[in-house]
Amino acid sequence: MTDAASLIADLGRRARDAAAGLARMSTSARAAGLRAAAATLRDDEAAILAANAQDMSTAEARGLTVAMLDRLRLDAGRVAAIAAGVEAVATLPDPVGQVIDRTTRPNGLDLCRVRVPIGVIGIVYESRPNVTADAAALCVMAGNAAILRGGSEATHSNAAIHAAMLRGFVDANLPADAVQLVPIADRAAVGAMLGADGSIDLIIPRGGKSLVARVQAEARVPVLAHLDGINHVYVDGSAEPGMARRIVLDAKLRRTGVCGAMETLLIDRAFPDAGGLIAALRDAGCVVRGDGRAQALVPGLPAASAEDWDTEYLDAIVSVAIVDGIAAAMAHIAAHGSHHTDAIVAEDEGVAERFLAGVDSAIVLWNASTQFADGGEFGLGAEIGIATGRLHARGPVALEGLTTYKWIGRGTGQVRG
Incomplete structure (x- = not known):
């Protein structure tokens, strides 16, 4: 087992425990955690912008494209928008526990489908540090734990945003491991996440064509993604x-x-x-x-x-x-x-x-x-990505797209005989 694989396995175990805790928490408790995280993001604006300035300087020296630099850049307005987006997610209807449909069978057995969290979600992304906050907020509000692996070009920005949100989560008594940031830039960490069947339930890639293509080609974990926006x-x-x-x-x-x-x-x-x-x-x-x-x-x-x-x-x-x-x-x-x-x-x-x-x-x-084509414009709050496949979720993926369902049956002693 490689060091990266050991690291991801450990993050996965901690995330699984955190996900179980989140799933038991009330809507109001999870929402309170997001509001606290929004407040700490605003408090840490200066630190976040200083971290982003480090990343921008490195990115410019590396010759990143204008489009990539635009995705990476933060200013006071964008930090405020990130915090507002986290708060907006806290106000959205909670899909967890929602009854999708219900029927009573001829034998009297009552059956319903109920939305439940997916579990542990891995997000692999490039450039955009706002994804750190968007993904964290959406996963937590839908009762999921998240493992985030951002791109090397946004290392300092992602770490600053994650640290601010984590402080808010802990202050509001959410599990400390509800959102974890992969601490190494080694590409092997991405491979370990893609192979973490059993530790991670769903992978969501956000980034360029080469990243998404790699994820779709190598993943042993279900993937929710789009490859191109033509x-x-x-x-x-x-x-x-x-x-x-x-x-x-x-x-x-x-x-x-x-x-x-x-x-x-x-x-x-x-x-x-x-x-x-x-x-x-x-x-x-x-x-x-x-x-x-x-x-x-x-x-x-x-x-x-x-x-x-x-x-x-x-x-x-x-x-x-x-x-x-x-x-x-x-x-x-x-x-x-x-x-x-x-x-x-x-x-x-x-x-x-x-x-x-x-x-x-x-x-x-x-x-x-x-x-x-944006989750916020669709009234979904922040989005975790756009899905172009035909299974599970399609279009902007927000809270509902981060849930699955289970069947619940209530009987009065029925047997098949």
Whole structure:
């Protein structure tokens, strides 16, 4: 057994005990722990920002991309938002103990399905130190213990956030091991978590494509994840041009490094202002690459390659295709999308409903920016990630997605005989 494997096994044993304690605690007790953690995050703002400054200096020296630096950077506003997010989770309805459905069998046996915590959740993530707080808050509120393994680029930030929250948890009498931070940066720790079947019940990766691909390929523990955010906005011929422009610019450029950013723009050939949309993106500083039809509309537009349609840029780059209506748009999304988030801009309700019903993505939007792909915007409080698979949870994963269920039967002496 390697040192990393021994370490993860020990964290897992402690987490299992903490999870059992959390599951027995009341909703109000867990919520009080989160409110206390939010308070200690605010108290420790200076220490958190000083730790983040260390990480930013190292990251800049290592030449991290602009998108990665944006994900890593903290300021007073972002620390305040992290604390507010933790508090918001404390106010959400507690799914634990919720009766999903109930039936009485012909023999009188009363059966119901009840939501229960999953147990021990491992989160492997990169860059974003806010994930430390989001994951901790969501796991604890849903009655789960968490083992967090952040990226080396955010070592000091993650440690400062975890230390602040841990102090709040302990002050509120939550188990000290409810949220544990893996103390080593060795990549072997990730491998040990992926192989910790029996110690960890669910792995959630948040990060770049290589991290998520590794987790999905190597894990012996169930995984909840998305690999890419290749998101589309389709502008129908019926779209109102002003609305289309606002949505397209926001979807691409509000924050280019988030997984909800638009990467491909599809424009109906019947839309009257395709050239204007492309020009608006370029004028806003976006690099635009187009198919042959788009190039014909905008002289000098660089050509989009075959690889562009399957690329998550996470940067101010977008690919544009002119398509023959909704059927062609949906075919393009089916061929190149990642089942994350896709949107239609249209005034024609029939066309919009066809898109909403026919596009097989975790999030499908009508007349709204793809940047709404966020648990907070969905009223879920903080999110632990976006799931694009079809099992257990899909879309923004918050409290309900961190529970499973068990069957409870209440009888009056029934036997099968």
